[in-house]
Amino acid sequence: METLLLDSDDVHENADMSELVPAIEDAFAAYEHGDAQMPAKSYVDLPQYNGDFRSMPAYLDAGDWDAAGVKWVNVHPDNEDRFDLPTVMGTMIYSDPETAFPLAILDGTELTMKRTGAAAAVATDHLAVPDARSLGIVGAGVQSYTQLEAIAAIRPIEEVVVSDVDEEAVAAFVDAYDDQFDVRPGSVAEAAGCDVLSTVTPVRDPIVPRDAVADHTHVNAMGADAEGKHELADGVLTDAKLVIDDYDQTTHSGEINVPFTEGTLTDEDIHASVGEIVVGDSEGRTEGDGLTVFDSTGLAIQDVAAAHVVFEHADERDNGTRFDLLGVA
Known part of the structure; x- marks a missing residue:
């Protein structure tokens, strides 16, 4: 047997959102039903290099398929300036649960971007107004x-407003999509007035005020992934039907971590996890709902589900590079 090596282009080419979004939804359902194992993320701190490593293992049984893997990811803020390397890099090992054979080694950075978009799409599908046609994005990074790619796969998005302090990043985003959508630069307030808003920044002081967000808007709070990060004003969270991906992660390092620690939010303010909504144990958007928020921190089960989709298609299409990792071919 051979292992498949999949670089970022291979991952991109084999991660179609029409299949990735349902796979991520399956992962949320498996987790909620107890058909997944996801040990807590572990850290290796490297203060001498101003960085750290994080390991994210998981197994899930989605019924028609099961999968296992581990993502090894870093955060080294000095990389770009000192070594011309990305701050964050990831590597995914995807294994056969029955034999433990390493089926693939994948670029985890591209995989993370894809599965994060797909997770927002799952939440948007259950929480946004059915006829959502406008999408605001705060943060014009990768x-x-x-x-946009994922949310447009589940809602008929026509208008896109993107906001960022980096004008060049905004211009690049507009150029990338101006032949597919009515896309334009705008302020945070203009983006927050859309039917769906995704925030994807690393800020620690909220940049989205309550009075900017429309009362019918669904917000995907995607940027907070560490203690102290906080994109949305507390009023947005207290006024919203609040949905999370995982209680332990969101209260520690998600969008709600700061107001939760301060006591502004409590367990009673959390409506449900997205898994509870996916399996029907809690309601998503109902007719009387207004503002909704999804607090996403990113789960290892999402990486495994995304790797499953990518590997299956890459294997079928003979993409990537095959090699004899274990010497058993």
Whole structure:
């Protein structure tokens, strides 16, 4: 047997959102039903290099398929300036659960971007108004692209407003999509007035005020992935039907972590997890709902589900590079 090596282009080419979004939804359902194992993310701190490593293992049984894997990812803020390398890099090992054979080694950075967009799409599908046609994006980095790609796969998005302090990043985003959507630069307030809003910034002081967000808007809070990060004003969270991906992660490092620690939010303010909504144990958007928020921190089960989709298609299409990793071919 041979292992398949899949670089970022291979991952991109084999991660079609029409299949990735349902796979991520299956992962949420498996987790909610107890058909997944996801040990807590572990950290290796490297203060001497101003960085750290994080390991994210998981197994899930989605019924028609099961999958296992682990993502090894870093955060080294000095990389770009000192070594001309990305701050965050990831590597995914995808294994056969029955034999433990390493089926594939994938670029985890592209995989993370794709599955994060797909997770927002799952939440949007259950929480946004059915006829949502406008999407606001705050933050024009790499994640903004997959937010649009994924959400447009489940809602008839026509208008896109993108906001960022980096004008060049905004211009690049507009250029990438101006032949597919009515896309334009705008303020945070203009983006927040759309039917769906995705925030994908690393800020620690909220940049989206309550009075900017329309009362019918669904917000995907995607940027907060560490303690202290906080994109949305507390009023947005207290006024919203609030949905999370995982209780332990969101209260520690998600969008709600700061107001939760301060006591502004409590367990009673959390409506449900997205998994509870997916399996029907809690309601998503109902006729009387207004503002909704999805607090996403990113789960290892999402990486495994995304790797499953990518590997299956790459294997069928003979993409990537095959090699004898274990010497058993």
